[in-house]
Amino acid sequence: MTVQGLANHVVGARFEALDYQRPPEILSANDQFSKVQELLRGESPTDWPTYGAMLSLRGFADEVRQLILRAQEALVTPEEITAKAEASGLSGWRELAAFYRRYLQVLDDIGKVDYGGLVNQAAAAAGHGEPLFDHLLVDDYQEATFAEEALIVGLRVQSLVVAGDEGSHIFSFQGTTDVPLRRFLEQLPTAEHVSLATAHRCQTPLYEAWSTPHTSEETAAVARELRRIHVEDGVPWGELAVIVRREDGHVGGLLRALDDARVPRTTPEGGLSLLAEPAAFPFVLALRWLARPQDRDGLAESILTSELVRLSPAAARGLVRAALAEDQPPSAALQRTDGLTPEEASELRSLSLVLQEAEAVAGRSVLDAFSTLWRKLPYARRLVEAGERSPEGARDLDSVLALSEAVSRAGEQADASVIAFLEVLEAGEEGPGLAELAEERRPDAVRVFTAHGSAGREFDTVIIVGATEGNFPSLSRPEPMFDLASLDGRVSQADRNRLRLWDERRLFHVVVSRARRRVVFTASDPHAEATVLTARSRFVSELGVAWTPAPTGPFAEPLSVAEAAAVWRRGFADTSQPPQRRLAALRGLLALGDNPARWWFQRDWTGSDRPLHENIRVSFSKLDTLENCALQYVLSEELGLEGRAGYYAWVGHLVHRIIEDCESGAIPRTEDALVAAAEDRWQSEQFPSHAVSEAFRRVVTRKMLPTWLVMYGQTPALAGEIRFNFEFAGATVTGAIDRVGEVSSGGSQITDYKTGKARGGPAEENLQLGIYYLAVNMAEELATYRPVKAVELAFLKENVNGRNFRVQLGMNSKVQQEFREKMAARLSSLIEEIRELLKTEVYRPSPEAECRYCDFKTLCPLWPEGRDLFLAASVARA
Numbered sequence: 001m002t003v004q005g006l007a008n009h010v011v012g013a014r015f016e017a018l019d020y021q022r023p024p025e026i027l028s029a030n031d032q033f034s035k036v037q038e039l040l041r042g043e044s045p046t047d048w049p050t051y052g053a054m055l056s057l058r059g060f061a062d063e064v065r066q067l068i069l070r071a072q073e074a075l076v077t078p079e080e081i082t083a084k085a086e087a088s089g090l091s092g093w094r095e096l097a098a099f100y101r102r103y104l105q106v107l108d109d110i111g112k113v114d115y116g117g118l119v120n121q122a123a124a125a126a127g128h129g130e131p132l133f134d135h136l137l138v139d140d141y142q143e144a145t146f147a148e149e150a151l152i153v154g155l156r157v158q159s160l161v162v163a164g165d166e167g168s169h170i171f172s173f174q175g176t177t178d179v180p181l182r183r184f185l186e187q188l189p190t191a192e193h194v195s196l197a198t199a200h201r202c203q204t205p206l207y208e209a210w211s212t213p214h215t216s217e218e219t220a221a222v223a224r225e226l227r228r229i230h231v232e233d234g235v236p237w238g239e240l241a242v243i244v245r246r247e248d249g250h251v252g253g254l255l256r257a258l259d260d261a262r263v264p265r266t267t268p269e270g271g272l273s274l275l276a277e278p279a280a281f282p283f284v285l286a287l288r289w290l291a292r293p294q295d296r297d298g299l300a301e302s303i304l305t306s307e308l309v310r311l312s313p314a315a316a317r318g319l320v321r322a323a324l325a326e327d328q329p330p331s332a333a334l335q336r337t338d339g340l341t342p343e344e345a346s347e348l349r350s351l352s353l354v355l356q357e358a359e360a361v362a363g364r365s366v367l368d369a370f371s372t373l374w375r376k377l378p379y380a381r382r383l384v385e386a387g388e389r390s391p392e393g394a395r396d397l398d399s400v401l402a403l404s405e406a407v408s409r410a411g412e413q414a415d416a417s418v419i420a421f422l423e424v425l426e427a428g429e430e431g432p433g434l435a436e437l438a439e440e441r442r443p444d445a446v447r448v449f450t451a452h453g454s455a456g457r458e459f460d461t462v463i464i465v466g467a468t469e470g471n472f473p474s475l476s477r478p479e480p481m482f483d484l485a486s487l488d489g490r491v492s493q494a495d496r497n498r499l500r501l502w503d504e505r506r507l508f509h510v511v512v513s514r515a516r517r518r519v520v521f522t523a524s525d526p527h528a529e530a531t532v533l534t535a536r537s538r539f540v541s542e543l544g545v546a547w548t549p550a551p552t553g554p555f556a557e558p559l560s561v562a563e564a565a566a567v568w569r570r571g572f573a574d575t576s577q578p579p580q581r582r583l584a585a586l587r588g589l590l591a592l593g594d595n596p597a598r599w600w601f602q603r604d605w606t607g608s609d610r611p612l613h614e615n616i617r618v619s620f621s622k623l624d625t626l627e628n629c630a631l632q633y634v635l636s637e638e639l640g641l642e643g644r645a646g647y648y649a650w651v652g653h654l655v656h657r658i659i660e661d662c663e664s665g666a667i668p669r670t671e672d673a674l675v676a677a678a679e680d681r682w683q684s685e686q687f688p689s690h691a692v693s694e695a696f697r698r699v700v701t702r703k704m705l706p707t708w709l710v711m712y713g714q715t716p717a718l719a720g721e722i723r724f725n726f727e728f729a730g731a732t733v734t735g736a737i738d739r740v741g742e743v744s745s746g747g748s749q750i751t752d753y754k755t756g757k758a759r760g761g762p763a764e765e766n767l768q769l770g771i772y773y774l775a776v777n778m779a780e781e782l783a784t785y786r787p788v789k790a791v792e793l794a795f796l797k798e799n800v801n802g803r804n805f806r807v808q809l810g811m812n813s814k815v816q817q818e819f820r821e822k823m824a825a826r827l828s829s830l831i832e833e834i835r836e837l838l839k840t841e842v843y844r845p846s847p848e849a850e851c852r853y854c855d856f857k858t859l860c861p862l863w864p865e866g867r868d869l870f871l872a873a874s875v876a877r878a
């Protein structure tokens, strides 16, 4: 039995000697935490001159909880703390000691004990009556507390054997000490000391240390090595272990690498990993939705795109936008189905119903809420089906099972609500955390442990990931706020560090000695993402192990489908190989379903000795992009990387076509006819959702087309949508003018219709109108429209002070001359800029650019998302 089990047995047998009417009830770690929190909240700040302001803080309650446990384990009474505090002038400790006394009194009154108090009480009762046992054997005595020592010695058994190893003492941060082991012979002078000299594991396992440039390569190397050991050395998965120092953000990356390489694995023992498990996370999202109505707006999109509903990000955003368009909060998106397929709509409806049902019980029981989710969500059904079909599915199911076990433990706590469960789950190192998970669920799977979690285990091979300073040793662990040792005199930081280093050295020894045959250390080089520069662990160097680069491909013997495809592709392409080997490689590739059409690596770089363009062709839209930013210009106009035109562009195109058909006589010049044409040609599938489509349909049929009819309907155009093409400054300028109208005093007016928001400056500054003006004056096919007396932009969507919005420039001959010169100079300077860019091929982003509608932020060094991922690499290059 555990020490707590032994203590429980003793207290159960001797409760009367402790003045209890019946055996006291035991508070679990979570219940003890809740009790401390509850009592602290009821305290008066006036009784806490030093810490009064912290009484309601969760972190403070956790520190006090730990202090109370540690004090009981160390057999330190409130009175002793008060006396030491008086002697050393540590005033804050007096209020802590007083609370400690009140806490014990409250537990006593309600007939309860916490785990610390249980061992303490058992030690007090151990000496009463006849000895309860004849023989007692205690393992791992290097991890005892003083209360445990008092209990074991106090039981007065006929024969007592304790076994321990000072060098394996690693849980000092949990209040254990090796002092009882070291002074055992003083406590019981008649005891015999036996040294166990025979190592039952391999004395000298094989050590290797691998370094990689980046953590992703490190985790990939670990995954491959596990697969290799299993396949080539024939070691069962369950005989392999991966050990990390602690559960932090890197564990998620490691687990994903193992999953990608299809290495079966267990779930690490702590709570944080449940948040990192992709299969369990949708349930966590649903629980957050239930417990935190105030956070629902922020959760809506994540829930819609998660496995719970499986919407595309665009569809999810469409629902949120539709909700906002109707003045609803984003969370209302879960109640909408605009633009969804019938299957998507039905999945979303079932989720909403299940969430409603679970919400009714969420305040009372996390167990009932989770059970509703599990029984009724289509996602749960899919998980079970996948679990029966594939090993990956089985692992996903395991991680949800781990979550359900954590839920069921939480369901037995005093506060069994979903809120309380989430608090514990998300608390990380703060708070009592989740108890260890049952780990034998998947006997044939690689074990993933934290360093402390690996104690007491044994494997064929152990891979220790992240063997760097900061992990081994980790000297920066936060100190407890209240350290009992400080009552006995100030402990210097140097002393703390020295003791910590010894702790860490012992921990390293324990971790390394888990392997019978082989230990592999891995580390990646420091890079910009680390806040503290890391270096390879000194402990590894002390073992005399040399670091070598981790094995990288190409590997002769493939271990996975991807590797097999790579090896056979190379074999097939290698003309020095015998034909039969190349044919065998080809057969292998075809069997894998590899597609030679996608072997991009076989193609040479494109390029020629000639310049990219021998003739320069420009249009207004190209030049407009160039004026904004040269980098955006090359990416969109030269390389054609711009995303597909969106629904705004589709609406603009539709309106232009309808106007053109009206001008040509294909559509009558009436509002009804224009609206009917728009309704007839409308394609709601062009829009992200039904709501957005309807909003635009209203704008087109009620605003743009009626506005156009008022502005231009009565006077037919001289020409519409006329294409032009003229030579200017060694370049060909092309484009199309929306409308050329007649001016009553003679000459023409150029109009460009705009279907977006009004923006841009006055007409005399507008490059588009300038190019059209030059086109009419220089392109022979437009000669009949000269002279141009006016140019204008007509914003069909806008209405200013009840009037339709136009940006116009009327021109007499002087203005015409000025406008022509100004626009010609601007056009030739832009053409010259293009010529220069083509020559130098250096395209820079512009700090003054309007970046709002730019698709290339992820390629642009001016934006955080476009910067180098690895600063160290760019520094090295520099």
Ligand code: SF4
Binding pocket: 628, 629, 630, 631, 632, 845, 846, 847, 849, 850, 851, 854, 855, 856, 857, 860, 861, 862, 863
């Ligand atoms: S994000 Fe701005 S600066 Fe960068 S390429 Fe696009 S427009 Fe240019």
